[in-house]
Amino acid sequence: MIDAVGLTRSYRRNATVIPVLVGLSLRVARGEFVAVMGASGSGKSTLLGILGLLDRPDGGTYRLDGAEPPWGDDAALSAARNAAIGFVFQQFHLLERATALRNVALPLLYAAGDVADDAGRAERALEAVGLAHRALHYPGELSGGEQQRVAIARALVNDPALILADEPTGSLDATSGGEILDTLRRLADRGRTIVLVTHERAVAERADRVVTLHDGRLTGPPLPPGPAERPGRAAAADDAARAAGS
Amino acid sequence: MNRARSAARRGRLARSLRLSVELLAAHRLRTALGVSGLMVGVATVVVMVAIGADAKRRVMARVQAMGTDLLLVSAAPAPPIAGRQRQVAVHTTLRAADAAAIAAASPYASAAAAVVFGTVVAHAEGLNTTATLTGTTTDGMDIRNMRVGSGRPFDELEDRERRRVVLLGPTVARNLFGPADPVGRPVRIRGVPFDVIGVLRPRGTDVGGADLDNVVVVPLETAMRRVLNVAYVHALAVRARSGEHLDDLEADVRRILDERHPVRSGMPAPFVLQNQAVLLRTARGTARAMERLIASVAVLALVLGGAGIVSVMLASVRERVHEIGLRRAVGARRRDIQLQFVLESGILAATGGGAGVIVGLLAAGAAALLGPWDLVLSWRAAALGVACSALLGLALGVVPAARAARLEPMAALRA
Numbered sequence: 001m002i003d004a005v006g007l008t009r010s011y012r013r014n015a016t017v018i019p020v021l022v023g024l025s026l027r028v029a030r031g032e033f034v035a036v037m038g039a040s041g042s043g044k045s046t047l048l049g050i051l052g053l054l055d056r057p058d059g060g061t062y063r064l065d066g067a068e069p070p071w072g073d074d075a076a077l078s079a080a081r082n083a084a085i086g087f088v089f090q091q092f093h094l095l096e097r098a099t100a101l102r103n104v105a106l107p108l109l110y111a112a113g114d115v116a117d118d119a120g121r122a123e124r125a126l127e128a129v130g131l132a133h134r135a136l137h138y139p140g141e142l143s144g145g146e147q148q149r150v151a152i153a154r155a156l157v158n159d160p161a162l163i164l165a166d167e168p169t170g171s172l173d174a175t176s177g178g179e180i181l182d183t184l185r186r187l188a189d190r191g192r193t194i195v196l197v198t199h200e201r202a203v204a205e206r207a208d209r210v211v212t213l214h215d216g217r218l219t220g221p222p223l224p225p226g227p228a229e230r231p232g233r234a235a236a237a238d239d240a241a242r243a244a245g246s
Numbered sequence: 247m248n249r250a251r252s253a254a255r256r257g258r259l260a261r262s263l264r265l266s267v268e269l270l271a272a273h274r275l276r277t278a279l280g281v282s283g284l285m286v287g288v289a290t291v292v293v294m295v296a297i298g299a300d301a302k303r304r305v306m307a308r309v310q311a312m313g314t315d316l317l318l319v320s321a322a323p324a325p326p327i328a329g330r331q332r333q334v335a336v337h338t339t340l341r342a343a344d345a346a347a348i349a350a351a352s353p354y355a356s357a358a359a360a361v362v363f364g365t366v367v368a369h370a371e372g373l374n375t376t377a378t379l380t381g382t383t384t385d386g387m388d389i390r391n392m393r394v395g396s397g398r399p400f401d402e403l404e405d406r407e408r409r410r411v412v413l414l415g416p417t418v419a420r421n422l423f424g425p426a427d428p429v430g431r432p433v434r435i436r437g438v439p440f441d442v443i444g445v446l447r448p449r450g451t452d453v454g455g456a457d458l459d460n461v462v463v464v465p466l467e468t469a470m471r472r473v474l475n476v477a478y479v480h481a482l483a484v485r486a487r488s489g490e491h492l493d494d495l496e497a498d499v500r501r502i503l504d505e506r507h508p509v510r511s512g513m514p515a516p517f518v519l520q521n522q523a524v525l526l527r528t529a530r531g532t533a534r535a536m537e538r539l540i541a542s543v544a545v546l547a548l549v550l551g552g553a554g555i556v557s558v559m560l561a562s563v564r565e566r567v568h569e570i571g572l573r574r575a576v577g578a579r580r581r582d583i584q585l586q587f588v589l590e591s592g593i594l595a596a597t598g599g600g601a602g603v604i605v606g607l608l609a610a611g612a613a614a615l616l617g618p619w620d621l622v623l624s625w626r627a628a629a630l631g632v633a634c635s636a637l638l639g640l641a642l643g644v645v646p647a648a649r650a651a652r653l654e655p656m657a658a659l660r661a
Contacts, residue, residue, distance in 0.1 A: 045660070054575060054655040075579050082577020089659065093572040097272030102265060108258070109265070110577035115257035154576070 001162060001193045002028035002051060007060035008216075009046055020046045022216035023060065028195060030161070033188035035204035036197045038213035044197040045166055047213065051195060052164045053081050065161070082110050086155025090167035092147045094139040094154075100126065101135040104153045111158055125153040129183060145176025152183055163187065165196040169203055181206045262582075266590045276558060277594065283554030284598030284638075285605060287547025288631050292606025294540045295627055297613065302533040316389060317495055318520040319344075319482040319503065337516035338478040339507045342466065345383075345482050347506060352498035354491045359386030360479040362469050368418060368462055369434040375421040378461045379435065381469020382483070389483045392463060397429040397444025405465035408472055412440040415461035416448045435462060436473055496521050548634070551598060552642050559591050559646035570650050571658030580651040587647030588640055595639020599632040 004026045010019040020043040028034050038044045049055035050062060056071050065084065070076040086107075094103045105122035108115075126132050129149040139147050148168060155163055165184060169177030185206055188194050196207060204210045211218045270277050321336040342360040349358040362381040367374050382390070384402055392413075400411050412433060419428050428442045449458040470476055486495045496519055507516060563570070570583055578586075607628065 045656075049656040052575065054659075075581070078574070078577050078579040078582075081575065087575045089572075091568075093568055093659065095269065095569060095572075097269050098265065102268070105261075106265075106573070107576035109262045110573075110579070110582060111258070115253075115261075118258075118261070158577075 001030040001032070001065060002026060002195070003063040003066075004051070005061050007047075007050060007057045007062060009043075009050065009055070009057050019216060021050075021057070024213075024217055025060075026211065026218055028193060030193055031188070031191045033185070033194045033206075033208045034196070035207035035210045036195065036213055036218070037201065037204045037210055038197070038199060040199055042213045043216055044199075044213055048164050048166050048195065048197050051162075052085050052087060053077050078110065079112065082107055083112075083158060084160050084162055086152075086158070086160040086163045088148070088151050088155050088163065088165040088168045090170040092139070092144075092151045092171070094147055094150060096139055099136050099138055100131065100142065100150045100153075103139070103150055104157050106154060107158050121157055122153075125157040126150070128156060129153045143176065144172045145179050148172060148176070148180050149183060152180070152187075156187070161193055163192055163194045165194065167198055168196065169198070169200070177203070259585075262586060263589060263593075266586060267593060270590060270593060273562075276562065277597075280555055280558030280594050281598035281601060284548075284551030284595055284635055285602040287544075287551040288599050288602025288635060289606035289609060290547055291540065291544045292603055292628065292631065293610045293613065294543055296606075296610035298536050298540050302536060305529045305532060315486045315488065315492065317484040317486060317492060317499060319484065319499060320518050320520065321478070321480050322514065322516050322518050336480065338476075339516045340479050340482060341477075342470075342479055344479075344503060344506060345484075348482065348484055348499055348502055351502050352495060354486055354495035354498055356485050356487045357385045357389055358482060358484040359383045359389055360466055361386055361390075361481040361483055362466065362474055362476065363480045364469070364474045366436050366462065366473065368422065370422040370428075370431065373422050375418060377415065377418045379469060379473060380461055380463045381466045381474070382463070383466050386466065386483055387463065389485045391449065393447045394444040395447040396427065397442070399444060400465050405467050408468045409465065410438060410440045410468060410472065411443045411464065413444045413446055413463040414442055415446050415459040415463075417457055417460040418462055419445045433462075435464070438472055440464065492521055548638060551595075551635075552638055555591060555595050555598070555639055556642050556646065558594065559587065559643055560649070562590070563587065563646050563650045566650075567653065567658045567661045570653050571655050571661070574653075574655035575659065583653075584647045584651040587650050588643040591643025591646065592636050592640040595642070596632060596636035598639075599635025602635070603628045603631050 004024065007021050007024040007026075008019070009021040010017050012018070024043075024047065026034075026036075026047075036044055036047065046055065050057050051064075053064070053069050062069065064080070069080060094100075095106070098106075101119075101122050104125050105118060108118045108121065111118075123132065123135065126135055129152050131146060131149050131153065134142060134146060134150075139150070142150065148171075152168075163184070168180050168184070172180065181203060184194055184196065188208070194207075196203070198204050319340070321338070321340050323335060324337050340360070345358040345360045349355050359382050362379075364379045364381075365376065366379040367376055380390075383405055384399065387399060394413060395416075397413070399413065400409070404411055412435065414422070414428055414433070422428065422433065423431065429444060431442050433440050433442055446459070446461070446463065451457055464473065466479075470479070482499075484495065484499060486492050500515075500519065503517060504515065509515060573583060573586075574580075
């Protein structure tokens with residue numbers, strides 16, 4: 001799913017060039033749940049931005065699903081983000097003045113294809129995170145954990161293969177955070193590819209594999225484990241079969 | 247396939263617009279602030295256009311009533327000599343024959359007539375009233391736009407024979423006879439007995455507000471010999487063949503009169519010319535000045551309203567940086583962001599313009615009820631106001647929208 005080799009990215013602040021990623025390589029197999037650990041400022045979000053096609057690396061190669069992203073083409077890049085990637089952020093990034101349902105439906109405004117079932121898709125996504133009964137509530141009327149689940153529903157609404165989560169529990173208490181991790185775990189077990197970025201070991205340990213970002217490089221097992229060792233593989237196969245059937 | 251895709255895009259654009267409207271509606275204060283400048287501006291324009299159009303109509307109507315192709319030659323006021331009070335206050339050189347000379351000599355004149363004036367007291371049936379006496383020929387009545395409403399006009403024979411026949415202005419007729427028909431009744435003017443042969447049609451007031459209906463009109467010769475006892479005339483009324491040739495006619499008249507009444511060089515001419523074209527130009531100029539005033543108020547209002555829209559949109563972009571980053575992350579192209587903010591600006595402006603039209607029409611309606619104005623409503627102007635506001639909003643939205651579209655998604659999300 002993800003095949004990144006030798007990624008570099010640096011930022012320029014005034015005259016100083018600050019290197020953030022220096023030759024980072026990462027491979028993530030389809031259906032795998034990988035946690036990237038790192039101290040704050042280690043470049044986790046930068047990495048996630050590149051993986052999510054929001055930011056272009058200075059050097060190195062990145063293949064998403066076997067193909068290099070169309071970096072120069074804003075329309076194609078946006079379409080790829082829309083169809084293939086779902087984001088979950090630490091601050092939720094919900095529209096405060098719009099209902100949960102409208103928030104979940106936001107990616108559909110930019111989707112290609114038939115519009116007829118947009119409302120149904122948003123409702124089903126909310127159902128999948130157990131918030132169908134909150135569809136017409138505004139974010140301010142929901143708890144932190146519920147808001148993050150709305151955000152997850154928004155990430156799922158276009159049925160993307162890859163979910164990128166940036167400190168998804170960082171703004172939540174332990175209980176709500178645990179629920180969010182359960183939700184992500186369940187998605188992974190059903191075959192979604194998930195890359196989660198965190199600085200908390202307890203959070204990272206819910207993933208299939210943990211890599212650590214340090215000095216702009218990754219340490220830890222660089223390659224996915226063999227298929228036999230992966231938990232949830234059966235569920236993934238189930239999911240794939242169901243998707244093929246539908 | 248392509249058609250299906252564009253249909254889908256249209257459907258999603260409609261939804262995107264609906265979301266924008268909901269977000270604008272939710273930010274009540276910000277939206278109200280953005281809209282208010284334009285609303286006040288458009289309302290002001292609507293009121294000014296309504297009242298201005300009425301004022302212009304009135305001025306033009308008054309000028310038209312006096313005749314727009316008329317040149318008036320008046321005897322000049324005589325200068326006092328050695329401080330002595332003079333019996334006659336004007337030069338006494340103009341003659342009835344001058345009118346005939348002008349009509350014969352100038353190709354630009356279609357008719358000319360001599361006129362005498364006097365303030366007289368008219369008696370009838372034990373009542374009296376003060377009125378302006380006008381003595382003139384049948385041509386003169388025509389030139390001065392005097393029309394007989396009931397009864398009949400006098401003819402040339404009656405003028406030559408100095409018959410004592412009179413036409414009453416409506417005001418005089420009412421003052422002396424009330425609602426009764428005065429035709430055929432006797433009237434004494436400065437003690438001279440006359441027969442009323444007709445009543446003039448009402449002419450209203452002149453530009454200065456004087457009552458044009460408080461007059462008695464008698465044949466020129468009758469007025470000169472039997473009432474006023476003068477050998478000169480007070481004025482010559484000359485009608486041009488067309489309004490465009492008034493200035494040429496004025497030059498001709500000046501030349502002809504200078505030849506007939508030479509004065510020593512350096513002395514002022516014994517007559518003054520009053521060109522109706524000048525009045526018309528003045529009236530048109532006033533109307534145009536009013537239009538310019540309205541136009542500049544409109545521009546000022548639109549500039550102020552536009553500035554309000556721009557500042558609110560810029561604030562909106564700043565405040566919604568996270569939203570912009572999020573929309574990019576979930577698949578919005580730069581174009582989509584651009585379009586969203588341009589349309590929001592247009593919606594904002596159209597709302598302001600629409601509210602302004604409504605407020606303006608209400609205010610103009612109230613003014614018409616309270617003041618002396620007739621309301622001149624123009625639905626086309628109202629629609630134009632809303633359309634202009636919307637276009638203005640779309641145009642003004644471009645810069646804030648470009649700023650929004652330029653944002654780097656990563657930076658926007660982290661801001």
